[in-house]
Amino acid sequence: MSEAEALFRRAVALREVQDLGGALDAILLAAKAAPGDPNAALGLAQISFEAGLNAADLYAEAARLQPQRIDLQRSRATALAAEGRQLEGEDLLEGVLAANPGWIEGHRCLCGMRATVGDPDFARSFPAAIERDPANFGLRMAWFHVLATARQWDDARAVIADAEAALGERQPSLLGKLFIASESGEAADNAALFDGVEHVQDVGLDLARVRHFLRGGQIERGRDVCLRHAGTAAMRAFWPYLSLAWRLLGDARVDWLDGGMRDVRAFDLGFSAEELAELARTLRRLHTMNEPWHEQSVRGGTQTERPLLLRIDPVIAAARSRIEVAVARYIADLSSPDPAHPLLAAPRGRSLFAGSWSVKLRPGGYHAMHTHPMGWISSALYVTVPEEPRRGAAPAGYLQFGKPPPELALALEPYGLIEPKPGRLVLFPSTMWHGTVPFTDGERMTIAFDVVPAPAIPNPPAKA
Structure with a gap:
């Protein structure tokens, strides 16, 4: 094993135990020992960013060494924003998206950056991309999810309507419509809202189901959806809702789970x-x-x-x-x-x-x-x-x-x-x-x- 490789492995090991000072010392030595090594360059950028140091130019070098990885441009844009160079970060992502209109993570990053500076038109990268790639249903649904997360229900509905008009109804758009109907309050009292998709097994859909059932007074149904995830990693997302269901049902197991303020x-x-x-x-x-x-x-x-x-x-x-x-x-x-x-x-x-x-x-x-x-x-x-x-x-x-x-x-x-x-x-x-x-x-x-x-x-x- 070369000296540079040993230093790189040491940097990775120290980062994993969250000793960022030691990791930074090791990765600096690794990058010096192997100039031009893409792994060392990326490690230096990542560790510097996590340690709170300027890393945008380091990500630029890492991206130069691995031009096929557009995800590094997203990291570089995030670092630019963190350094007060927000407009540079937006311009960078816009340029990459012009060449890769279907890059969903790039759109999400750009939307987030714009939202945090208070830009009301934060999702404007999506329409231009869809105009260039109109058959990309996943891109349209990503646009929907960004708007739904911001609780911009009317705009989210319009995106789904346009997607279905152009490409027909598909399962993701159907589930999106059900989500809006429940979370916006439009059909919050419709007990049968999710009955037509009982055959669809999906964690995100189950969370929407649980919230709808609890909101509409179908407490047992909400409890049962939570319990079918027991023993799985996804259960961590359902414990809070199971707590609410048990409390509403007077189930003594809620004391085992929460114990009031016992663990606060x-x-x-x-x-x-x-x-x-x-x-x-x-x-x-x-x-x-x-x-x-x-x-x-x-x-x-x-x-x-x-x-x-x-x-x-x-x-x-x-x-x-x-x-x-x-x-x-x-x-x-x-x-x-x-x-x-x-x-x-x-x-x-x-x-x-x-x-x-x-x-x-x-x-x-x-x-x-x-x-x-x-x-x-x-x-x-x-x-x-x-x-x-x-x-x-x-x-x-x-x-x-x-x-x-x-x-x-x-x-x-x-x-x-x-x-x-x-x-x-x-x-x-x-x-x-x-x-x-x-x-x-x-x-x-x-x-x-x-x-x-x-x-x-x-x-x-x-x-x-």
């Missing part, structure tokens, strides 16, 4: 006022967007991109160290292992961050009720919180648990609420419904993350 814990991380002020200044510099991505829970605020807690910034690293101590305490204090439980079944060893970000809410802002099906343990670390006179009377700005999403119109109250305080970290199961109460005035800024159990590594790399 708050920790004081011991930050001084000066440390919190420095952390707030650091985070504010990272909030460069005007609006959140449409698929995020943020309402009236912004969410940072890139994995926040992997940045090599010393202020972020200091916060991460305190967070890791609290996470370890939370895991150590969990109830006895239970192989059937979404929280208690996981191994209790090392953990990794599956995602991490900061949210800054403006006056009137809040988090919609949601869950994190890709996580195991989720969180909120409060960095800045307006004082109560500005925030509004309690529970303004509080974090609430167990309340259903309002669009389901279910008569269930929250399990409980936690008051936000600077330096307070709240940890809870990722499958639990959570959101925040709007507040009146001031700034409410948090660090949030998901934790997952770390996979077993036979010989973990030593830190450099």
